[in-house]
């Protein structure tokens with residue numbers, strides 16, 4: 315299989331590199347490279363720069379503001395983006411809701427919501443999980459009862475990433491309690507400023523407040539905010555999840571952080587030998603490098619399937635499992651490579667401008683928080699165990 319790029323694709327890569335060189339603010343790339351905290355305004359700033367160039371929603375059809383790229387172009391862009399240490403595109407509007415609206419939304423909904431995702435008018439969050447409905451997502455209990463022109467929503471969502479910043483939330487709600495559980499779910503778009511919504515932060519193991527609980531008490535949602543048909547939400551939810559999983563695999567992030575790991579492993583020499591010379595450590599690094607090369611091929615295969623008109627299927631589960639295992643292994647090896655420098659946990663180190671000279675190399679203090687934070691990767695978007703169930707079902711048909 316020839317995986318080298320054509321001259322046209324290489325020229326595109328150069329164009330992308332030039333864009334990052336010229337347009338990616340050094341302040342933002344430094345924050346990302348050093349693993350510092352990004353504020354909402356930082357993420358919005360980068361979205362606006364990408365949108366101005368027409369590259370924000372690079373997998374959307376041109377009709378709705380996409381650039382009309384091939385899968386290879388998207389692959390190149392994602393990798394170059396990670397290598398340039400660009401902030402990630404916040405996925406909820408662009409990568410999750412966008413494809414669902416494009417496939418299942420009404421014309422009015424597309425016209426209303428898609429431009430607002432692109433220009434940053436609406437910051438979206440994802441209201442799928444509930445206490446008691448994570449892996450068993452179809453068991454969700456938040457209800458939406460139709461009363462005239464509105465649905466009245468009651469219940470609770472949890473683990474809502476960046477919900478504290480959100481203008482809107484896309485939610486799975488139960489609209490038929492009598493049907494088989496997958497057949498009584500609908501997909502609703504809810505204004506976070508609606509009376510009856512309360513957001514409470516959850517503090518994660520790295521000390522950050524990245525996720526929230528969201529409570530709904532008699533929240534009125536216009537019927538016009540129902541996506542597709544009532545009780546068909548499970549179909550749309552699954553479609554969205556395949557995009558979410560492919561996104562979580564994050565091959566580009568792994569490439570960039572593996573490059574950094576190699577530098578760190580070479581850095582600390584004791585008795586003339588670096589950690590990279592240690593056979594056990596070197597073997598773990600080699601394993602990651604091989605897996606990463608294989609991942610790139612699989613990623614291209616999944617993207618090619620999408621280009622052929624399909625949604626990514628069980629392959630997105632494969633990508634999710636392997637991609638997240640690689641990302642977690644890299645954070646684990648990086649933490650080990652920094653040794654005692656990675657031991658202190660210093661929340662202030664996440665702030666831009668923090669002077670870390672006393673604690674060792676510039677990003678050493680970030681190694682532990684990053685290791686802790688990345689434990690989430692094998693849980694969210696459907697845990698890796700659930701992905702294995704999906705793959706078994708696809709192969710064995712059980």
Ligand SMILES: Cc1cc2nc3c(=O)[nH]c(=O)nc-3n(C[C@H](O)[C@H](O)[C@H](O)COP(=O)(O)OP(=O)(O)OC[C@H]3O[C@@H](n4cnc5c(N)ncnc54)[C@H](O)[C@@H]3O)c2cc1C
Nearest residue numbers: 440441442443448449473474475690693694695696697699
């Ligand atoms: C940092 C973070 C951010 C998140 N962001 C969002 C968000 O923005 N929006 C949102 O809706 N959700 C979000 N989630 C929720 C996430 O999707 C769920 O945590 C995930 O689906 C797992 O559900 P659970 O936490 O209820 O665990 P459970 O479902 O209770 O699972 C517990 C353990 O049991 C295992 N398990 C459960 N069932 C099976 C089975 N049938 N076979 C084998 N093993 C099984 C699981 O793999 C897991 O190890 C986020 C989660 C985290 C940690």
